Amino acid sequence: MKKTILVMALVVATGQLFAQKKTTSSATVTFDATTAKDALPKATNNSVIGSVNTATGEVAFEAAVKNFSFTNPTLQGHFNGEKWMNSDTYPVFSFSGKIDKLSKVNFSKDGVYNVTVNGNMKVRDVSKNEKMEVIVTIVGGKIKTSSSFEIELTDYGITGGAIDAGKVAKEPKITMSAEF
16 A cells, blocks of 8 residues: 555656656747848748746757748858858757746746746857846746847857848847747
8 A cells, every 4th residue: 555655656746747847849939130231131940949847947949050941042041051050060059048036937827927037048059148038928827938139140150241231130139939
């Protein structure tokens, strides 16, 4: 009898442990480097892998660079080329961080929560601490997240004539959204 209770307790505890980490393979990241001179440098990736641990507040995202799609194939080639993302050498970019003041979010109650996430973004093998404001929306047990922020391309070793000529924003807007 004691063994049965112990086994049941372990099964329940294990289930709760795994339920704390939510994952998705269909998060979306949009890269918008449009300027007044050129409205074309904008791309979307709808197959970003993401996770959030509701117990610890840890979050992680990973995006395959070649999965960003542009309306203009020429821009797609430039984006994946050596001077930009160099996707053959650096096939993914990633972010891993943690929700500040996790206690502000009640993952078991419907609501909208504004939080700050601090973490490490890695682009082209360059890691940099980034801080972003994130909106967490809980509806019927589903977790939705969204955030918009800017990065400085030069911080990640991305330079070039198009940036200098004003055809590509020096600080593109990155928009992320996910449903877990």
